Amino acid sequence: MHIDLVTIFPELVHPHLEASLLGKAIQNGSISVRVHDLREKGRGKHRSVDDAPFGGGAGMVMRPEPIFETVEPLKRAESYTVLLSPRGTLFRHEVAQRLSRLDHLILVCGRYEGVDERVAEHLCDEEVSIGDFVLAGGEIAALVIVEAVTRLLPGVLGNPTSLHSESHAAGALEYPQYTRPAEYRGWSVPDVLLSGDHAEVARWRRERSEELTATRRPDLVQE
Ligand code: SAM
Numbered sequence: 286m287h288i289d290l291v292t293i294f295p296e297l298v299h300p301h302l303e304a305s306l307l308g309k310a311i312q313n314g315s316i317s318v319r320v321h322d323l324r325e326k327g328r329g330k331h332r333s334v335d336d337a338p339f340g341g342g343a344g345m346v347m348r349p350e351p352i353f354e355t356v357e358p359l360k361r362a363e364s365y366t367v368l369l370s371p372r373g374t375l376f377r378h379e380v381a382q383r384l385s386r387l388d389h390l391i392l393v394c395g396r397y398e399g400v401d402e403r404v405a406e407h408l409c410d411e412e413v414s415i416g417d418f419v420l421a422g423g424e425i426a427a428l429v430i431v432e433a434v435t436r437l438l439p440g441v442l443g444n445p446t447s448l449h450s451e452s453h454a455a456g457a458l459e460y461p462q463y464t465r466p467a468e469y470r471g472w473s474v475p476d477v478l479l480s481g482d483h484a485e486v487a488r489w490r491r492e493r494s495e496e497l498t499a500t501r502r503p504d505l506v507q508e
Contacts (some may be wrong), residue, residue, distance in 0.1 A: 286387065286438060288318045289359045290427055291352065292394040293334055295320045297424045307432055310441045321359070326351035327447050335397050348499065352393060359391055366391040366409045367430070368400065369423030374410030376430060378453035380413065384430065385437040392430060394423030450490075456505050457498040460490035474479035 290298060296496045298320050300309060310316050326330040326349070335345040356366060367373075374380060384390055393400075393409060405412055415426040434500050435441055442448060452459040463474040498505050 286316050286385070286430055286434075287354075287389050288434075289317065289321060289391045290318060290394070290431070291321045291323055291355050291392065292422075292424050293323045293396055293429070294394075294422065294424055295322045297422075298428060301428050302431075306441065307435055310435050310438070313440070315438050315440045316435050321355050323351050323355055324388040326354040338398065342398075346398055347395055347400040347404075349408050350506040351401045352400065353408055353465040356391055356393060356408055360443075361389060363387070364391055366410075367394065368393045368405050368412045369414075369426040369430075370399070370405070371396060371417075371419050372413050373414040374416075376413050376415045376426075376433070376487045377434075381433040381437060382431070385434045388433070391408040392423075392427040394427050450494075453505075458502060458505070460493040460497070483508075 292298060302318055302320070311318055316464045323334050327334045328350070328352060333348075334351045335347050337438075338344070360366070365384070367384075367390065369392065405502065413430065415429045420426060437448065439445070448454055448461055455508065467474045468478060472502065479484050480486070
């Protein structure tokens, strides 16, 4: 899978792509990510990418030309272009799964008061939101998508079986996890996890997962 990330702040994005699981996935070729600086197509000597909104109102709006001129040359037949936007499809596990099956994903990050509507209408395939709140820009939202999608790709997780039991993978929240020491400050790990009885451990985990999902996320149970 290849991801192109389009932003006016490449410096915000690069460090995250170099560290941890994502950095390793890029290094071992499980995924490739290229970051494109929108200012290279900015206007005038200040490489301006924004202007005042027609009709008046607060703030500035991102102009369409730098975005079209950056994204269009990247597009191929199999490309899917997403505009990060608080009014988009809510990013959930199912959306991450859908995007992880793509060969080429282009992520366009907005800033300021938002992006000229013609970008959503004529350049992008979908708008995606990472939650019902407003960020200053799309970069963190794009990185959320890159990270969630990357860990679903083959060869990225050391132990891919963990994907099956993780929260949201099967419409439920994950059971509680414990590690050494078995007792800490008088708080003990549940006996069943130390019993060596795999069937009992599996049953305990399933029951805790169901309990947690019912109390914390009843909406997942109803779906
Ligand atoms: N005026 C816009 C509105 O009310 O919908 C908000 C613009 S926001 C300050 C600037 C940019 O941040 C957006 O164009 C988008 O790219 C990004 N952004 C903000 N919140 C987001 C969210 N919840 N999910 C995805 N992107 C978001």
